Amino acid sequence: MSPSSSRLEDLRRCSVAVDLGAARTRVHVKGAGLLVDAPSVVAVNTASGALIAVGAAAERMDGRTPQHIRVIRPVSGGTVVDIAMAQRMLRALVGERLRGLARRRALLRAAATIPHEADPLARRAVVETLTGVGARRVELVDTPTAAALGCGLPVERPEATMILVCGAATTQVAVIAMGSIVAAGTVALGGDTVHRAVVQYVRNEHELLLPTQAVRPLHLALADGAPARGETAAEREAEREAEREMVEVAQATEVLGRDVVTGLARTVRLDYEAVRTAIQPPLTGLADTIRSVLHRCPPDLVADLAERGMVLTGGSAPLPGLAERLRDGTGMSVHVADRPALCPINGLAALLTS
Numbered sequence: 481m482s483p484s485s486s487r488l489e490d491l492r493r494c495s496v497a498v499d500l501g502a503a504r505t506r507v508h509v510k511g512a513g514l515l516v517d518a519p520s521v522v523a524v525n526t527a528s529g530a531l532i533a534v535g536a537a538a539e540r541m542d543g544r545t546p547q548h549i550r551v552i553r554p555v556s557g558g559t560v561v562d563i564a565m566a567q568r569m570l571r572a573l574v575g576e577r578l579r580g581l582a583r584r585r586a587l588l589r590a591a592a593t594i595p596h597e598a599d600p601l602a603r604r605a606v607v608e609t610l611t612g613v614g615a616r617r618v619e620l621v622d623t624p625t626a627a628a629l630g631c632g633l634p635v636e637r638p639e640a641t642m643i644l645v646c647g648a649a650t651t652q653v654a655v656i657a658m659g660s661i662v663a664a665g666t667v668a669l670g671g672d673t674v675h676r677a678v679v680q681y682v683r684n685e686h687e688l689l690l691p692t693q694a695v696r697p698l699h700l701a702l703a704d705g706a707p708a709r710g711e712t713a714a715e716r717e718a719e720r721e722a723e724r725e726m727v728e729v730a731q732a733t734e735v736l737g738r739d740v741v742t743g744l745a746r747t748v749r750l751d752y753e754a755v756r757t758a759i760q761p762p763l764t765g766l767a768d769t770i771r772s773v774l775h776r777c778p779p780d781l782v783a784d785l786a787e788r789g790m791v792l793t794g795g796s797a798p799l800p801g802l803a804e805r806l807r808d809g810t811g812m813s814v815h816v817a818d819r820p821a822l823c824p825i826n827g828l829a830a831l832l833t834s
């Protein structure tokens with residue numbers, strides 16, 4: 481839902497904006513900026529219950545811990561699945577600073593993003609998590625609306641805008657017009673699904689087991705080979721040609737894994753094309769969700785969208801081949817937002833000062 485004027489007033493009174501994601505937690509404090517942008521991960525000692533690490537340090541432990549240490553991700557698919565652990569994580573990441581704020585303002589108000597299709601339990605879980613760390617009141621804003629504001633889309637206009645929030649566990653697709661979500665859909669496909677597809681591809685093609693954590697650096701290494709965002713078929717073909725050349729000269733990178741047969745460490749060279757091939761199967765579901773959202777839109781809005789295309793936000797938006805696949809699958813133009821991972825928190829933060 482778009483923030484009505486009374487909601488806007490409530491949002492303006494908030495001093496903290498929180499985006500609790502499956503992959504990362506982001507906290508923006510009014511007047512101080514982005515205070516936290518860290519993996520949503522905690523490591524605890526299972527014997528004593530003590531918190532051992534949080535954020536990036538805890539994420540590095542994943543897959544490497546002895547039996548008495550458990551690495552926990554308290555948020556899954558945009559939903560807090562372990563409230564107590566999410567509170568401990570937030571306390572460790574920002575607790576001191578939030579407590580300072582709570583002392584200065586008798587009522588600390590927080591705003592948080594929530595997936596558009598979150599059920600009441602999921603909404604309650606976010607509210608409970610934040611009240612547990614000092615918020616007296618919590619305002620929830622749809623993630624697609626926040627993301628659209630965060631990349632500067634004119635959501636209040638009568639023309640339709642399509643926004644995708646490509647997260648770690650899910651991708652949300654929404655059409656927004658006159659400040660409201662007109663049609664939306666969510667697909668259980670995100671960066672993590674795609675990472676698993678790459679691991680599977682390397683296993684099948686190269687008989688090599690990759691640690692999942694090796695996939696993101698691989699995407700980052702190949703990101704420069706991503707096709708530019710041309711609008712016309714000719715532009716796109718020119719870009720693909722340039723891309724093919726880039727792949728040959730520079731866009732390949734080595735990854736280290738364990739040989740399936742010998743069990744020994746071995747490296748394999750992967751290029752942009754290989755990653756693009758690997759991620760095609762899971763992306764089919766995304767194009768289907770976009771089509772089903774379009775089906776539920778009034779024809780006038782679909783005409784707007786054909787003209788304006790869609791904008792990709794969220795951390796997985798720069799995935800190699802994603803924008804291109806969506807262009808080919810829908811015939812619409814596809815733009816990747818600037819700093820796409822930060823769009824939801826930036827949009828939410830903007831509502832606090834609007």
Ligand SMILES: Nc1ncnc2c1ncn2[C@@H]1O[C@H](COP(=O)(O)OP(=O)(O)OP(=O)(O)O)[C@@H](O)[C@H]1O
Binds near residue numbers: 503647650670
């Ligand atoms: N440059 C990049 N290229 C490809 N994937 C990336 C890149 N940067 C981040 N990712 C992936 O983006 C995902 C994280 O995105 P984001 O921070 O938007 O997720 P989230 O908001 O925590 O997740 P969710 O919305 O599912 O709760 C991870 O799967 C991560 O590996």
